[in-house]
Amino acid sequence: xxxxxxxxxxxxxxxxxxxxxxxxxxxxxxxxxxxxxxxxxxxxxxxxxxxxxxxxxxxxxxxxxxxxxxxxxxxxxxxxxxxxxxxxxxxxxxxxxxxxxxxxxxxxxxxxxx
Amino acid sequence: xxxxxxxxxxxxxxxxxxxxxxxxxxxxxxxxxxxxxxxxxxxxxxxxxxxxxxxxxxxxxxxxxxxxxxxxxxxxxxxxxxxxxxxxxxxxxxxxxxxxxxxxxxxxxxxxxx
Numbered sequence: 430x431x432x433x434x435x436x437x438x439x440x441x442x443x444x445x446x447x448x449x450x451x452x453x454x455x456x457x458x459x460x461x462x463x464x465x466x467x468x469x470x471x472x473x474x475x476x477x478x479x480x481x482x483x484x485x486x487x488x489x490x491x492x493x494x495x496x497x498x499x500x501x502x503x504x505x506x507x508x509x510x511x512x513x514x515x516x517x518x519x520x521x522x523x524x525x526x527x528x529x530x531x532x533x534x535x536x537x538x539x540x541x542x543x
Numbered sequence: 544x545x546x547x548x549x550x551x552x553x554x555x556x557x558x559x560x561x562x563x564x565x566x567x568x569x570x571x572x573x574x575x576x577x578x579x580x581x582x583x584x585x586x587x588x589x590x591x592x593x594x595x596x597x598x599x600x601x602x603x604x605x606x607x608x609x610x611x612x613x614x615x616x617x618x619x620x621x622x623x624x625x626x627x628x629x630x631x632x633x634x635x636x637x638x639x640x641x642x643x644x645x646x647x648x649x650x651x652x653x654x655x656x657x
């Protein structure tokens with residue numbers, strides 16, 4: 430079945446550090462890939478997405494590239510801020526999975542210290 | 544657009560009482576999802592609707608849980624009778640449908656059963 434594996438957190442960084450959160454996936458078909466962010470006390474928000482191989486999703490300084498050969502969609506940011514402290518979820522939607530349900534990873538908690 | 548609207552934001556109830564959570568999806572979105580989030584289990588999909596019809600309710604924990612979508616602009620999740628282990632944050636999300644769009648989440652209802 431389809432699955433998403435994220436690096437386990439928590440991740441703690443200093444402000445302006447480089448961020449990478451690893452995400453790999455297993456899918457029967459050719460999925461769309463997503464990163465969601467959840468700030469404390471809020472719902473999940475779509476951060477970025479990519480729908481085909483080699484696509485790069487980007488938003489708010491975050492980027493992720495759809496790598497079909499390595500089945501990965503790692504999230505990166507060059508210089509994190511305190512306001513980026515949140516939980517990040519990788520997810521996929523597989524047209525061959527039989528439904529439009531998103532499959533989520535378990536989430537990675539990021540804390541950025543000043 | 545006001546986004547996905549959930550009510551109430553917080554609910555505290557006594558064990559055995561009936562609880563009803565409400566959701567108004569984004570206008571024009573065809574699919575609606577109910578999730579539960581806890582520290583122990585993370586995000587769990589409870590049920591999802593497409594064009595107001597329940598498509599997959601395999602995540603509904605037991606018969607105490609029921610969900611309805613009487614029209615395209617309203618859905619409810621009901622727990623009767625409630626138990627302390629139902630304490631969680633319940634999210635509603637809606638989507639245009641299809642595999643490329645992802646979901647828009649509401650802010651959630653934090654349910655505490657005492």
